[in-house]
Amino acid sequence: MHIHLLLVEDNIDLANTVIEYLEITGIVCDHASNGQMGLNLALAQHHDVILLDILLPRMNGQQVCKKLREHGNQTPILMLSSLDALADKLASFSVGADDYLVKPFELPELVARIRALSLRRSGQANRLQVADLIMDLSARKASRNGQELHLSPTGWTLLECLMRASPAPVNRERLEAAIWGDKLPDSNTLKVHMHRLRKAVDKDFAVALIQTLPGIGVQLGAICAKG
Amino acid sequence: MHIHLLLVEDNIDLANTVIEYLEITGIVCDHASNGQMGLNLALAQHHDVILLDILLPRMNGQQVCKKLREHGNQTPILMLSSLDALADKLASFSVGADDYLVKPFELPELVARIRALSLRRSGQANRLQVADLIMDLSARKASRNGQELHLSPTGWTLLECLMRASPAPVNRERLEAAIWGDKLPDSNTLKVHMHRLRKAVDKDFAVALIQTLPGIGVQLGAICAKG
């Protein structure tokens, strides 16, 4: 997965040095040599990160940053500047910058910061998938074949346990431990929860994903048509 | 809107100075004085940002950071260190840090970086958007489908918190912390505010954006028609 970056910098030598180094590490670079051009480029197409020099012809870096944010652009912005003054840093952060690096800097550090910025924003979609069954862990939603499933908290726990194990079967004890930890309730509560989970997951579909292996446990993901 | 922060730092004097300053700016601080304690605290409860010293007793900052990420914790982490060596910076970023600040630093810069990290779509001093719901942060106005919404200060804080988290759900504790910081009121005040927020946001529309996931929390942005 390539990082796509925009560098706005008027010093041609510095720009070339930076771009050359970044391209070697696998970062794809666009380049603009003045503020106005940078703004236009940033608005015209998507970048994962923007590097902004502050002292630029036509429009300075802070103005570019401010205008981008005013347009609703949320791309992570790293300010580059030879100005080490506190006031410049504060001004940059206040117009919406995400990081600030003082020249001269070491190129590996720049790369590390670029990576950190692009990762944070990439919305780590935390999901599990088995066949057409999808669990979105961060949004806490489950869906099958695009249709959203309604799960109770216990049903969710149960399904998560099954999906993590899939395609291996999970025995009764492990499921009980997943829900209640040490102190198990008596009676056949687990059966009821499993039943409800089946209704939620398999009811409206031709293929049953939840399978019981008698004497072994329950398994998710074996592909068998329903009888 | 309170930022909730964890400082892991063994130098008591420095820690006190930092905490005192941060609290003045409205940032609520937890504090751990060694790596192991810091790790436990970070795993035990939610923070918006974590400040990690590198040279710590029991477990150094990079190890803490690494272990946190291995546990799936994605809280933004800012490394603080007197080490200015490139190798230390690179090592920190490679274990999942988001920023790195060399001691001694100026407190206002620290605050600016904390803010940038905690606002998830940071800086973007301007708009938050979820579906047709838009918050204009600079003008402090919210609208849905073009129609302006009337929000009380608390309602605003609540909505901002939900929008920043969206589509992830936010639990009760985090909402309470966002409004009141440390000192929570008793009784069911939060319920009332949520109720009013719902009236303001969802009352006149066919699609309800605010949804409660029983036992989990409240979520913004699930697209479901109202019953």
Added chain:
DNA sequence: CGGTGGGTTAACGCCAGGTGAACATTGTCG
């Protein structure tokens, strides 16, 4: 036949959450 492991269904009680109104606090303006 009855035992055993599992499936199905209905009933019950608890409690997190929802609701509307009353009360308290603050600030503004005539």
Added chain:
DNA sequence: CGACAATGTTCACCTGGCGTTAACCCACCG
């Protein structure tokens, strides 16, 4: 100063979802 509006807080009550229990069903196997 006093009235009023806007907001935050508290209270009492309602509701529905969820977890649990129990009772019954079925199929397979000795």
